[in-house]
Structures are given as C-alpha cells and as structure tokens.
Amino acid sequence: MMKRIALLFIFFLIASACSPKISEIDVYQSKAKEGDKGAIKKLIKLLEYPDEEIKVKAYSGLIEAHHDKKGFIEDALISMLKERHDDATREFVIGLLGKLKSKKSVEVLKELGKDKNFKRRYVVFSAFGEIQDEVVVDDVIDALSDPLEDVRKYASRALIKLGPKAIPKMMQRFPSANASVKGYLIRAFGELRNNQPEDLLIKELDSENKLDVIWALGKLGKEKSLPLLIDLTKSTDYRVRIQACQALGDLNLKEAIPALKVALNDREVLVREWAARSLELLTGERTLYRDEKGNLALPYSIYH
C-alpha cells in the first residue's frame, strides 16, 4: 500500500516537474528575443502543450524572437506540421507560420488546407492572407466552396489580402462558379476596389447576389454603374434601396445627388437615413433626414 501511494506521489511530482511555469516561459521569451536557440526550441516545444494559456505565451515569445532566427523557427514549425499533432497545436503552428510570412511553408499548408479531417483548416487561409504568395490563388478560390463557413470566409479574406495579383484568376473562374462562390468573389472584388470586374458584376445585378453586387459596384464602379444604381433607389425592396443609397455615396459621383435627394423622402426611414449619409459624402455638408417620428435628424456617423 505504502509503495503504491509513494509511486503515485512520484508520478504526480514528475508530472508537475514537467509542467512549464509561466515565470519560466517569461525567461524563454526574453532569451528568444536575444536569439537564444535553446530558448526558441523550448518555446516551439511548448506549442504542443495542452494548456492554451501556455500555447499563447509560447506563440507570443516566438513572434518576438530575434529576426535572425526566423529561418530556424520556420523549419522547426514545418517539421512539426509533417508530424501528427492535434488540431489545436496545428492551429497555433500555422497561425505562427502566417505571422512569420513563411513562403517556405506554402506547399505543406496547401495540403493541410485540403485535409477535411483538419477541422481548424480556416487557419491555413488566414496564413495565406498573411504570406501573400500568389501561387496559392487557385487553392484559395477552391476553398470558397469548402463545407465549413469559416474556411470560406478566411479564403475570401485571403484573396483580398493577396491584392490585385489575385484578380485575373478570380475573374477567370467567376463565370463558372456557383452562386455561393460568386457571392464571396463579388465581395472580395468590392474590397479590392479595382475596376476590372465592373462588367462581370453588372451582369450579376439580377442574381441572388444582388445586394452584394450593389455594394461592390459602389466600391469599384465608375460612371457605367451610376445610372444602374440610381435606378435601384426606386426598387420595391427596401433593402435594395438602402444598399443603392449607400453605394451611391461610395461611388462618389456628384451626378447622384438629385437621386439621393429624392430618396430623402423614401417611405422607409433607413433609406432616408442612408440617403442623408451619402449626400454628406458627396456634398461635404451635414444633411438632415426625417426620422421615424417625423422629426428632422442627423444620421449617426458610420464613417468616423
């Protein structure tokens, strides 16, 4: 009996001796900043530790490690990804590779982005957005039809972060994409604010992505979009009218002013409010609208 208790106690002590202490990690962090390879190795090892607080501390230490050791950290992390690890550890490792803008890791990450058993694969696309290597564009567009919504969203954001170099491939694949993928591409086009896809988007104005198209045309459109958006301020759907008023403000063409003044008398208060906001963008003057009680009011400022 005594022997058993003693063995259990020894086991407990060994386990607690192996547990990293926050104060120890602080030391590793400051040594890693100075480029100490041993401390960096310890921090990398701690990414495998099950406690998330420890993982976060190790991750933070590695971000701040001396820049001369970036290659060493990258290689160690890529090796870890090739081994079998739990999803949480992989998530931290991939998040870190993204933060380090590791181009070396792209091929391994591409494989993990397709691995449906890796539930946290959204982080692959988060990393692609940071790494910004155009070789991933096709993989990122493929991920817009991933069954997991957060994967699709991070893929869409990665396209935006990849910038104009992603646009030709996006435009090439747009016509054959399904409505959901088109929705992500349309929104990404909008945020990229590049005029090249304007014609493609105009063709989608009557699709189920109508609201997103209107929003995107406001961001990237030119004179060609103006009459279409003005026309949409008369739609029977209040959501379309709101979006059109917002887009006319974003489009920033003074020719929209008369239509927006008409929209100030819309039957829907939120349309009137957006018309006032957009008029302010176009004229530089604060514009009043009639609120739900019929009083003249200033719209709250969305674009501080």
Next chain:
Amino acid sequence: MKKLVIGIMLLLFFACNSGEKKADKSSISGMIYKPIGNAYVYIYKEGMDLKGPAFTDVVSDSNGNFSIQLPPGKYFLVARMRKSGEVAGPLEVGDIKSDVIGPIVVKESGEVIKTDIKVFEKKGEAKDIAIASSKDEKKTVISGYIFDADGKPVQNARVHVYDHVQMSERPKFVSTPTGPDGKYSIALPKGGTYYLAARDKFGGPPKVGDLYGRYDKGTIEPSGVVVRDNEVLQNINITVHRVW
C-alpha cells in the same frame, strides 16, 4: 526501500520548486479606503487604455490592503469593485471606483512604494456603455449564436455592437455574457445599420490569443446588420477565433 522512496520524493519536491525563486522586484502596496476587501486594483502601463484590459491586477484583502510586485516601469493604478463581482466591464451606479493614480515609477531596486487609494461610489450616468439585456422590453432585437473554431457554442462571450464601420472605439451596446448554448440576444433602442463583434474579453483592442470574431460575409470590412424598428433579427451568428 522506504528510505529510497522518501529520498526520491524529497529530491523531486526540491527540483520542482527550485525554479520558482523570484528575483527581488520592487512592489507597490497600500490600502484601499474606506477599507474595502475584494476590490480589484488594476495596474496599467504607461500608454495603455485605462478603460481597457489592465497589464495586471491584484485583489485587496479583507482589510483593504494590497501589494503587488512589478517589473521596472511607469504605472497607473485604479481601483474598482463591481456589485456584479465581475472583473471587467462597464461600471454602473453604485459600483466602487477610484481616480487614476500615477504615474508611479517602479525601479529595479526592490523598494516598496506605498500608495493608498481613496475610493468612492459611482454616481450619475447609469452605465459607461449600455448593456443591452435580453429581458429588455424593446422589440428591436438582434440575436444569434457565438461559435468557436470547432463549431461549438462559446460560453461567457459578449457581442459588442458598434454604430460605425471602423469598430475601433468603445462599442455602443454590449450584450450580457452568453450561456452554455452560446446564445446572445441584444435589444436596441432603434433600428439602424450596426456592426457586430463577439469576444471573450471586455474592452481594449483584441490581443494575440484572445477569442474574437466579427459579423461579416468574408470581407475585411465588417458587414453591416440592417435592422428595422421593432424587427427581431435571428441567426446573426458569429464565429470567434484566436487572434493571431
């Protein structure tokens, strides 16, 4: 055998605890008065948002005394005690708070800096930020669920509602914390276009390791949620991820 086991046990015990010896650090100590126990003293480094998360904090003992060791630097102190018992969040009428004290310069010498903190009860405006309750009578409501990276509901997260697209300043409304089902419901005073974020921490910009997510449709700019007066919008779900 017994001696051997005891020997190993002692050896391991000392091995485990030898790393915890701390270097001499300076400390700030004092008393919160009128003496208040279980009040939080929040310590902010110079330049930090004094209404956001603190650098560190310490709880006063039953006599109102507190003491904390700090690395060298310039610090600001503020004491707060919420009736709700929560560590963070906007102060309400009746909560206890102090003025901001500092800067206090802490050096590496191991000195003890004595600083007593006078506290008073918050009066005036009911809340720094409106906490929208699901019990609110108003009918303009946005509701949904907060999920984590594995699609599981997130407990104790809050939805922050902003009325501007940058979402950079303090939120206009904040929901009560989610329960085990991750559900939130936030009643708003009127319809409009709102921008939503969910997070596990209260105040200040999200930091590395925090759980954070915005309502959007795969864009970097948040997607506005348009809700009309007296409309109840459901399934405005938000997924939170670690901030990388």
